[in-house]
Amino acid sequence: MALILEFLKRMTDNGVRFVLIGGYAAIVHGSPIGTEDVDVCAPLDEDNLARILAAVADLHPRFRMRPDKPPVPTDPGALKGFKNLYLHTDLGPMDFLSEVTGIGGYDEVSRHTVGTQVGGYPCRVLDLDGLIRSKRAVGRPKDLRGVAELEAIRRRLEQQVD
């Protein structure tokens, strides 16, 4: 099964609260961008952390950003206070962020979403305006390139409505 579909299945089955952001969100909106990691905004409270850990438990999750890449603890209490989780898993990289640059925390991000289905799995996705705002705020060259593509998509969709 494709990475993103397996990811969505696991998150849905475990009742994880999340919003799809980053490259996969851009792809949902029609961007030709390529990405290899799944980025989501998710509250990293104990309840949601427990659901996330259950969803990836059999995927040998490790902390991707640490040089020694230690295994992720199975106790959500051990992750208390974490603002982001950058995981390496058997499926691929998965990033859980409690905030999105240029938008804010999960509650604010939740106000800028569209609901869709991907491969039959319900999924909330950061909307086009939110994606543009966040990529512009991050401001790396690849993000600004993404902004140009997303703005082109927005203009095309506006033309189709007119």
Next chain:
Amino acid sequence: MADDGGIPNADDAAHAADVDMSLIDELLALSPTERVLRHERLLESARLLREAGVRHYGFDPRVPETHDR
């Protein structure tokens, strides 16, 4: 060409930003699921090409420091 009022249309603005509008139009004609699955197929192709590159060079050319290992 600009629309009335001097506002650039999507194709003009995309051209100025060097965005491939034909590719975007192709993707917009697909459903969200189709867009994602198309990307996954490309990702699998990229993985196979990278494996071929590693076989050819004997190391990962994206990580030149692995050459001497």
